Amino acid sequence: MVKIGNANDVADGQMRVFVVDGTKVNVANASGHLYAFDDTCTHMGCSLANGELEGTTVTCACHGSQFDVTSGAVLRGPAQRPVRSLPLQVNGDELLAEA
Numbered sequence: 845m846v847k848i849g850n851a852n853d854v855a856d857g858q859m860r861v862f863v864v865d866g867t868k869v870n871v872a873n874a875s876g877h878l879y880a881f882d883d884t885c886t887h888m889g890c891s892l893a894n895g896e897l898e899g900t901t902v903t904c905a906c907h908g909s910q911f912d913v914t915s916g917a918v919l920r921g922p923a924q925r926p927v928r929s930l931p932l933q934v935n936g937d938e939l940l941a942e943a
């Protein structure tokens with residue numbers, strides 16, 4: 845686990861991108877629960893952080909694919925492959941992720 849930022853950096857209902865080992869990792873705050881996943885949409889590579897977070901669903905701004913932020917699973921295409929979901933830990937106010 846490596847420190848990627850501060851838990852307070854991600855407000856409720858927001859997403860924020862952190863670079864972990866050269867990979868853009870999106871941390872989403874869904875009602876106070878934090879989830880980490882690859883920020884790159886598996887459809888055509890848009891940044892999911894430019895999309896919309898509603899509850900635990902993120903919608904890609906480019907072509908509307910939807911992913912479940914808790915697992916990375918595809919909820920709606922055109923994307924077919926899940927985004928990688930990363931284990932995340934909050935230690936005090938430190939945000940730790942598995943690189």
Ligand code: FES
Nearest residue numbers: 885887888904907
């Ligand atoms: S790049 Fe995300 S839906 Fe097309």
